Amino acid sequence: MGRKPHKNDSLPGSLDMLILRTLSRRNLHGYGIVQFIQQSSGDELLVEEGSLYPALQRLELNGWIQGDWGVTANNRRARIYKITAAGRKQLAVETGKYAKLTLAIARVMGAE
Amino acid sequence: MTGLWRRLNYWLQSARRAAALREEMELHLAEKAAELEAGGLTPERAQAEARRRFGNVGVKHEESREIWMTRLLPELGQDIRYGWRTMASSKAFTALAVLSLALGIGANTAIYSFMEAILLRSLPVAEPESLVVLNWHSQPPQGASKEWVHVVHGVQGILWPGDKGAMVSGMFPYAAFEALREDNPAFSTLFGYFDGRSSNVAIGGQAISANTEYVTGEYFRGLAVLPVAGRLIEPGDDRAGAAPVAVLSFATSQNRFGGASNALGQRILIDNVAFTVVGVAPPEFFGVDPAASPDLYLPLHTNLLVDSAAAGRMYGDQNFYWIEMMGRLRPGVNLAQAQAALAPRFHQWVAATATTDGERAKLPTLTLNPGAAGLGSLRREYSKPLYVLLAMVGLILAITCANIANLLLARAAARRREMAVRLSLGAGRLRVVRQLLTESVMLASLGGALGVLLAIWGVRSLTYLFGKGQADFTLRAELNWSVLAVTAALSLVCGLLFGLVPAIQSTRPDVMPELKNGRGGEPRRRLQHVLVVAQIAMSFLILFVAGLFVRTLDNLHSVQLGYARENILLFSLNAKQAGHRDPEMTTFYTDLRQRLEAIPGVSGATLSRSSIISSGRAGGAIMGALKIGAVTIDGARVLGAGPGYLTTMQIPLLAGREIDGRDQPGSAPVAVISERLARTYFGTENPVGRRITLPEEKRELEIVGVSANVRSGGLKNEGGNPLTVFVALTQFPADRVTYALRTTGDPLSYVPTVRELVREADPRLPVTNVLTQAAEIDRSISHELTFAKLCSGFAVLALLTACVGLYGTMSYNVARQVGEIGIRMALGAPRGAVVWMVLRRVLVLTAVALAISIPAALGGSRLLKSLLFGIRPTDLGTLVLAGAVLFAAAILAGYLPARRASRIDPLVALRQE
Incomplete structure (x- = not known):
């Protein structure tokens, strides 16, 4: 679906995890989430910005995040997302999976 | 399930x-562009770059929205297909459930x-919620002193009882209307009207009887109604001396002129006065x-031309109450x-019309009521009967739902292996429940769809049943969208109601292992019993109420009339409206009577002010009472009658002569x-030669x-036969009279001859209210007839449904107890004991329900008191009868399974085990 390759493709589903992790730190609106991910990854992770929105809807449908109208730092009206209790649980599950996966990959890579 | 809830929520506000979402994306693009611009790009470049990085906005928007829509739909399709297969595989069950639903x-x-x-x-007017109806209420004039003193000297129209014995009415003197209309601070428009009742309308030489409404010049403007052709009545038309104009209802313009535009400019005669048709009201409009x-x-003021004698008093007399009023609130003003x-303005006005202290003591006070739904006469008459009927059909639906829930419980047992397999293969429990609910909602929807068809028929027959009571019946019941929406909601709720418990029961994980061995299901059986008891209990309620109404009808039918019911033909004429005037009118009526009597097969003809069953009360609340000497007679009926009335009606004459x-x-x-009047006031003395005083x-x-x-003036008179006074119609002439012919054979077969005779006498004179005496009497009890018929139908339906439920439950129980019964029989239990074992359970269930x-039933039936006649709402006989019928039906429903139980072959049963 993506038009240009970006690093995020290598881990399917990791966008959800990144969003949850971001929101677990602070409540943000859509653009703020993109900015946060990019900045905190040292601009290593490029989120395809358009894909953020289907992901947000999916998370909301699952009850992991909740969006409400609020005001951004620039005083603009926006839907501000926050993580729910169920979302925190999910984040823990995904973090666990991710840790296992990276460990496994590291083992393979290191088993030369 | 919460995901489903969130989805539903999303759908409700999907727009x-x-x-x-669009706003979010726009904001995103704007912020990105701003950031890029700050990084040194030109605004155009920055915007283009922001869009490029974002990707296709439209596609992402669609993708985001689809997240909420997809996944459920394919699953729903799957469920529906599966549900369809299940329903098709058990056709008998499906048919039964759908039909009863x-x-x-x-x-x-x-x-x-x-x-x-x-x-x-x-x-059907613009902004109906800002309309207000004006009423007054007052204590009745008869106080402790029994003196009839009241500022209201006369009312043309109806009074109805209010709280604490007050009289309430919507009629006002014309001067009150004028006083309130002037500089009204609360209403943008105040308009008045009064019911002209039936008038004689001649259109191109053909006379018909038509209902007229007299309206003030502000009427149509106040209601915000626009004409479909021509113009409506304006303030300029409503003054003495203005050219007489008329506005037709849409239906009249269609029926009499073949179209709205054809009617414009036509001359018509209304009670022999020429009017010009200037406009046609819209089709949906029916007045207020x-x-x-x-x-x-x-x-309004054209009544000066049509009925100048009556109209004189109407405009001049400040104590004569006749005009009704509605107002439209100014914007921002509420009812309070x-x-x-x-209210103070009216009080000030009305206080000035009182002349004595007695009148000042009971001044009417003005009350405003919401007018969005128009006048309340229908609501007053039908709201209680309708609530009773709604309660009954609600109970029937509840019985039906309980019944289907019961059948589904039994079926869930049959499907337990299927459920176990599905659950053990990893289907989510909610997913299975949802699928089962889809099935039950499908059943309910089918039932609802078929129910709408039944309702179309039902509305027609109910309109017919209710309408039998009135000549010009106008219940505008129809299946519009709001009714259909309620039906759809009802079907959905039913489906969930009867589907939920069985669905949850059959997917209970803890009963799974038990179910695998076959027996058990104790909680389910208890639930079934609860449902059966509920069904029987509700059926009993309906049966009891039906019994009360049937007994009421029976009592009404067995009322001693004291006059002939069969072989009498009635019809009404209003010669005054065709241009006749006294004394010629009296001669006209007398001559016509003689000609009618000469019809071969007619053994007697007479006339009276009204039919005897609808004869009016003497005096009434306002006029004062009938008197013999100084003694006041309460509640007597007075009927102006022509020659030979008693003979024609076969009323025995006990002393003296008839009129x-x-x-x-x-x-x-x-x-x-x-x-009875003679005995009450003269004792054993002979009243012939004594005197009596009429109030009017x-x-x-x-x-x-x-x-x-x-039995005059209605069958439902309390306290036996009312006191009746016949007076000579020639001496108390009426404009409108009712003729009565005593015929040999079917009275209705004389109708063409009668019409011909009347047409010969005066072609301008329409014959109205043609019916038999029996029909006229039934008409006066049409509510009771309708109730008795409907409720009997409902009772049969409820009883059948409950019996099916009972039968189903018992059969199921017997099937589950085959082993136990087999053992008992093998140990020597006689067949009778087995039958008794099953029947005992039936009887216990019925007894618990009762x-x-x-x-x-005893608590609730008190609400029906006003609808009953000759029977107390807690009538013991009806209670016992209803109980007996219920027990008989229950035993019948239980006997078949009981017999089947007694035929069980112990060997076969035990081998099965």
């Missing part, structure tokens, strides 16, 4: 959510569409009273504010009184005869 939902829809039409629907449907609207502003040809307008006024005219009448007691519903 708003889509807009929100259709009956229940159809009955509810039909009754609800009447409620919607009568109690809920607004007038949902109970009426005027055929034409006339400016309007009430506060106008005959000797009683002429000039001769001494006479009266014939009923036996303060005229003394000589009593010339005594008749046997008759124990619950008898107190409920």
